[in-house]
Amino acid sequence: MDLRELQKIMAEIYLERDLKRGAEKTLLWMLSEAGEVADAFLKNSMEDLKKEVADLLAWLLSFCNVVGIDLEEAVISKYDSNCPECRQKPCRCPQK
Numbered sequence: 450m451d452l453r454e455l456q457k458i459m460a461e462i463y464l465e466r467d468l469k470r471g472a473e474k475t476l477l478w479m480l481s482e483a484g485e486v487a488d489a490f491l492k493n494s495m496e497d498l499k500k501e502v503a504d505l506l507a508w509l510l511s512f513c514n515v516v517g518i519d520l521e522e523a524v525i526s527k528y529d530s531n532c533p534e535c536r537q538k539p540c541r542c543p544q545k
């Protein structure tokens with residue numbers, strides 16, 4: 450399964466509910482899932498961390514469905530084959 454297929458599956462499962470909730474609330478849910486990822490990471494729970502990163506991606510895909518972004522296209526167009534900032538691979542930007 451690729452990212453576009455996954456986004457389509459998420460739409461089949463959730464788009465009706467996602468549209469009713471709307472973009473702003475969907476974005477807030479996505480951010481709360483990012484907090485759950487941090488929680489699981491800080492608790493050193495790999496089992497929970499796996500579930501939470503899955504939730505985070507699912508909510509990001511829901512958000513993209515609501516606002517009409519094809520995430521696979523968006524990622525590939527920005528991160529084609531080199532770093533979008535320094536244009537090198539591996540990245541040679543100053544460490545963040």
Ligand SMILES: [Mg+2]
Nearest residue numbers: 482485501504
């Ligand atoms: Mg979660």
Ligand SMILES: [Zn+2]
Nearest residue numbers: 532535540542
């Ligand atoms: Zn770079």
